[in-house]
Amino acid sequence: MVDVGIIGATGMVGQNFIRLLDQHPDFEITTLLASEKSAGKRYEDATTWLLDSEMPESVKDIKVVESNPDKVDKNVEILFSSIPSDFAAKIDPDFAKEFVVASNASAMRMKPHIPLCIPEVNPETLDMIDDQQKAYDWDGFLVTNPNCSTIALTLTLKPLVDNFNINRIYVSTMQALSGAGYNGVPSMGILDNVIPYIGQEEEKMESESLYLLGDYENGVVKDAPFNLSASCHRVAVINGHTEAVFIELDKEEDIDDIKSKMANFQALPQELGLPSAPEYPVIVKDEVDRPQPRLDRDACNGMGVTVGRVRKDQAFPNSFKYVLVGHNTIRGAAGASILNAELINERIL
Amino acid sequence: MVDVGIIGATGMVGQNFIRLLDQHPDFEITTLLASEKSAGKRYEDATTWLLDSEMPESVKDIKVVESNPDKVDKNVEILFSSIPSDFAAKIDPDFAKEFVVASNASAMRMKPHIPLCIPEVNPETLDMIDDQQKAYDWDGFLVTNPNCSTIALTLTLKPLVDNFNINRIYVSTMQALSGAGYNGVPSMGILDNVIPYIGQEEEKMESESLYLLGDYENGVVKDAPFNLSASCHRVAVINGHTEAVFIELDKEEDIDDIKSKMANFQALPQELGLPSAPEYPVIVKDEVDRPQPRLDRDACNGMGVTVGRVRKDQAFPNSFKYVLVGHNTIRGAAGASILNAELINERIL
Amino acid sequence: MVDVGIIGATGMVGQNFIRLLDQHPDFEITTLLASEKSAGKRYEDATTWLLDSEMPESVKDIKVVESNPDKVDKNVEILFSSIPSDFAAKIDPDFAKEFVVASNASAMRMKPHIPLCIPEVNPETLDMIDDQQKAYDWDGFLVTNPNCSTIALTLTLKPLVDNFNINRIYVSTMQALSGAGYNGVPSMGILDNVIPYIGQEEEKMESESLYLLGDYENGVVKDAPFNLSASCHRVAVINGHTEAVFIELDKEEDIDDIKSKMANFQALPQELGLPSAPEYPVIVKDEVDRPQPRLDRDACNGMGVTVGRVRKDQAFPNSFKYVLVGHNTIRGAAGASILNAELINERIL
Amino acid sequence: MVDVGIIGATGMVGQNFIRLLDQHPDFEITTLLASEKSAGKRYEDATTWLLDSEMPESVKDIKVVESNPDKVDKNVEILFSSIPSDFAAKIDPDFAKEFVVASNASAMRMKPHIPLCIPEVNPETLDMIDDQQKAYDWDGFLVTNPNCSTIALTLTLKPLVDNFNINRIYVSTMQALSGAGYNGVPSMGILDNVIPYIGQEEEKMESESLYLLGDYENGVVKDAPFNLSASCHRVAVINGHTEAVFIELDKEEDIDDIKSKMANFQALPQELGLPSAPEYPVIVKDEVDRPQPRLDRDACNGMGVTVGRVRKDQAFPNSFKYVLVGHNTIRGAAGASILNAELINERIL
Missing domain, CATH: 3.40.50.720 (NAD(P)-binding Rossmann-like Domain)
Structure with missing residues (x-):
């Protein structure tokens, strides 16, 4: 020990x-x-x-x-x-x-x-x-x-980056209260409400994601070759960040193939059998109304990220959308x- | 009468x-x-x-x-x-x-x-x-x-369409419970939760917005010449839809100019002095954490749409983002x- | 099996x-x-x-x-x-x-x-x-x-009935949404609200408690020799009923003795070691702000009832008060x- | 002015x-x-x-x-x-x-x-x-x-004290968040939860009520000749305290008469026509599920107290129960x- x-x-x-x-x-x-x-x-x-x-x-x-x-x-x-x-x-x-x-x-x-x-x-x-x-x-x-919000997002992007060429990403978050600390959000501020601002959160998501998905060479990280724009919001949820993701690829890809790449994603922690690593860190759900933070935040003891509503984006070519939920104080902290x-x-x- | x-x-x-x-x-x-x-x-x-x-x-x-x-x-x-x-x-x-x-x-x-x-x-x-x-x-x-979600969005887009050339729009909503009707969302489903799906809502937003912002000629509407992708979600708010909007224009525009075009927007109902028309239907707030549905839904007796966080999108050229709140059962119904x-x-x- | x-x-x-x-x-x-x-x-x-x-x-x-x-x-x-x-x-x-x-x-x-x-x-x-x-x-x-509300209450009353003589009981409940079934309470009805009525609940609590705490002789139950008045209310809690209890005894008893009788209560299921029976079914907490449904409903896998704020009632002789929380769909159903x-x-x- | x-x-x-x-x-x-x-x-x-x-x-x-x-x-x-x-x-x-x-x-x-x-x-x-x-x-x-909780209660008790002889009162509160001040209750503490403790609140209710309903003679107040026991709890409501009240009188009184005394209660502010005084400060509702804080807190611009569920207490002789809602930051502050x-x-x- x-x-x-x-x-x-x-x-x-x-x-x-x-x-x-x-x-x-x-x-x-x-x-x-x-x-x-x-x-x-x-x-x-x-x-x-x-x-x-x-x-x-x-x-x-x-x-x-x-x-x-x-x-x-x-x-x-x-x-x-x-x-x-x-x-x-x-x-x-x-x-x-x-x-x-x-x-x-x-x-x-x-x-x-x-x-x-x-x-x-x-x-x-x-x-x-x-x-x-x-x-x-x-x-x-x-x-x-x-x-926290970056980790959940990046885990779902990694199998995409490994298999496809991303052009652009937009992400809009609905983040849990615990992310602000126990005393961070007064109940008077959030009951029957949304707070559309989390200090420095968008900046962190935008810069950290590109670093994480970038290339590491000679001791230095080169950012991933695409951009990501985030809009971050607080909702009345105790634990579990929800994120709506819009992705444009360089060419049309099959939605089932995208889902499969996410669902079957495994990496070094899975190979090594690290104690806290889920067998498959990204769970893909087919139910039309999932993921939901209260139902999905505890997937894999809170170490899995649940993805749902993976669907073609009819508005733009080569594009698709999905929603993810990750436990912000477990997988995210x-x-x-x-x-x-x-x-x-x-x-x- | x-x-x-x-x-x-x-x-x-x-x-x-x-x-x-x-x-x-x-x-x-x-x-x-x-x-x-x-x-x-x-x-x-x-x-x-x-x-x-x-x-x-x-x-x-x-x-x-x-x-x-x-x-x-x-x-x-x-x-x-x-x-x-x-x-x-x-x-x-x-x-x-x-x-x-x-x-x-x-x-x-x-x-x-x-x-x-x-x-x-x-x-x-x-x-x-x-x-x-x-x-x-x-x-x-x-x-x-x-x-409901289309109305609030389109009211804020109209002064933009009138003054700038839009390339693309992404919108992610956090919608109120009343939009589903009184018995629409069981409390067991939404307390400490988000429901990331509203039947037919994304389709309506995507098609209705382009119609509304399109050109009317010879009895027929020609859709606006850009596209819009929506992701729609339900949150634990009684009244007031919140929407995060990402817009790419055809060239860089000044943020203050964008805000000013929204804040000063007036149209036929204002000219005619229609009884329910607010003097300025789009309210632009500078506070970093507004609009919020509980605080802003009743603006102009629920007939105004409040916009905030109008900011340059650092991730993409010619782009900006904002958040809006509109009262879904008043201005939206x-x-x-x-x-x-x-x-x-x-x-x- | x-x-x-x-x-x-x-x-x-x-x-x-x-x-x-x-x-x-x-x-x-x-x-x-x-x-x-x-x-x-x-x-x-x-x-x-x-x-x-x-x-x-x-x-x-x-x-x-x-x-x-x-x-x-x-x-x-x-x-x-x-x-x-x-x-x-x-x-x-x-x-x-x-x-x-x-x-x-x-x-x-x-x-x-x-x-x-x-x-x-x-x-x-x-x-x-x-x-x-x-x-x-x-x-x-x-x-x-x-x-559900009767079970939690009665479990805490049983060690009292065994050791003291009760004159009268008042109980006011703050009950969870799940008690009404998944579709029982619309979110529009309970967010930022309390519903001060649950059909037939007060009647059930008042009659069932006296039966449960009564004497069984010759195949017939004789109600316990005191009365109980209930007022039942629904609050925005997913699981876990909270109940405020006021009790008048026939004479002054020591608060520590009352707490000890509850905390050490064991009965037939504990003797028999029934698989779902907690070792001590009533947990007594000393923290001033417990029990709370979110923190205490899962005590003993939801089969324990947590009691707190056991305190002398300064307003009436021979009286004390406490608050309890029990998991309504586990211990209560x-x-x-x-x-x-x-x-x-x-x-x- | x-x-x-x-x-x-x-x-x-x-x-x-x-x-x-x-x-x-x-x-x-x-x-x-x-x-x-x-x-x-x-x-x-x-x-x-x-x-x-x-x-x-x-x-x-x-x-x-x-x-x-x-x-x-x-x-x-x-x-x-x-x-x-x-x-x-x-x-x-x-x-x-x-x-x-x-x-x-x-x-x-x-x-x-x-x-x-x-x-x-x-x-x-x-x-x-x-x-x-x-x-x-x-x-x-x-x-x-x-x-705040005392004012709402006492307003409903005054017409009772004027017309009947009270033996004892028990009151259990479900109090709004605003009573604790804007930063008083963290959202992490109250979402999907009840906090069964409000510092000094029970003591204030018990002592202030008896003073208010007592007799004033020669510059000194003599407490009312009965006792009152309170149990105070915080629930996830923005504004509006809900209180469940149990009253024992010295003899049986007609429920309709009790309701009528409350509903018709008027006093000096009504006589004088004080600008903020409601014509009838106590509103009595007959709907089985009222009063509710979200629906009733704003009665008479927040200066009225709404009473409902006035009913005979079957458990005890000469007794009845009711529920009240009062706006804690308006009538209560x-x-x-x-x-x-x-x-x-x-x-x-």
């Missing part, structure tokens, strides 16, 4: 890390880090548990320590980071001096030599790590995962970092 | 007609039509009132009659129709033999010689009426209004028929 | 039976019954699956048969019934002629010789079965479980029938 | 004051007070407007001043206060030295010589003002209104202070 720790353990994403790592076959939580005011308390006493499953017994008695590398036992190999981006900009690199950091924060994404990685999409970016350690003079290293860590554990540690 | 009647008066759209026509300066409700089981009852006794305003006193004692032209007093000049499409296919033409029918039903839209009209967008289609009366041998006539009737009253009766 | 069948298998409660019986240690679903229009189809083809977990593989290929005792294989021992009350009034007795019927329907509750049973509360009522078979001349027999069947299987079959 | 000001003008209750005072026949807003950071700005620039009606033109250009009595023009006669209780404890008395303060804050309620007043219920408590000015050596004075000010204006100024 690999000893792991969680930075930001008392927050909602931190709680999701704990839930997902409980009973993990390879990782054992030994260290929980949080702010000064929680330090020294038992985890159970320091935390208002927000999830609908019970707090795992195994963490209740762990004494929370301050988010400082000196406070972490040297046996710990991997630290999962789930702190707000402004803190992460300083704290994640601090820990990367000594430890492997799998971070869900946006602060360091796409910085030079820092892999932004989805194991099914661009695992080759882990090769940046050598350069990273040299460039920053770190003994540990830092791997990031993309934004904590589960993404864990899958990265599983790949690191298999390939590097 | 013009005597008017409502076909389908006990249903939710019928109730909206009543609410909007109460205190109307030119129209007076004298006749309420409904199914056989309601016929003969006082309107108050026949109806489960579903709106959050009170039932107007003026209709409570009206005796409901069966939806049959023979039951309608000859003094009635205009009948508003708000019945399900399969019934409307037979009933609307039946009434058009003798009366002016302003119908919200989809059954007869875009049929030969039947105007599908938004007074701000294509009032010239009312010229079809002469041909219509000859072709069908009617003494009355029938005018229809578009689908009952109010649309009423505005058509006001135009007819001013120009034809 | 005991072969079991489900009457009303395609409906929402039927689906809950299937979900709960999948992987059951003693029961195996071999027969699925539904209306004529589903008969002859594979279960997967006949059913719109409404739950957020996947349809179990084991039932997909079962051919649905009509709800007629003659269509059921004689190997089947227990039939679970989850059909609307008006159908159940005829169908449940029909099946009881030959089979054991564990019914969630209200039709036959508290009829002479028909046990209305919660295994933790009044298992002795199963002794009625001999008389039942004689009285109705049945080879099988029929056991019913109470109404399908799970209730299954626990009855487990008790029958252990004690009678 | 009386010049009035609003302390806490940029907050949600402050905005409600502005909305309700716009077009008021006797009061004119001339002064808007807020925190230091808003001071000096135009109101429109200082405020994120949260209501679904537009910000009145008349206040947009008013320059916000700091909440300090020295900053207020001496022409101002009445200040409405809607600030958090901990600030109000200091600020409200500060202003009362010079001005009339109508406060919605709980800080000073039921303090010696400070009237806690609902004009329909206990207008005689305004007689305390002389003593108040002497005791505190103020030139102005301070009048408070009760808690801003509107309550305004009605107090209207009474003061009529009787004292």
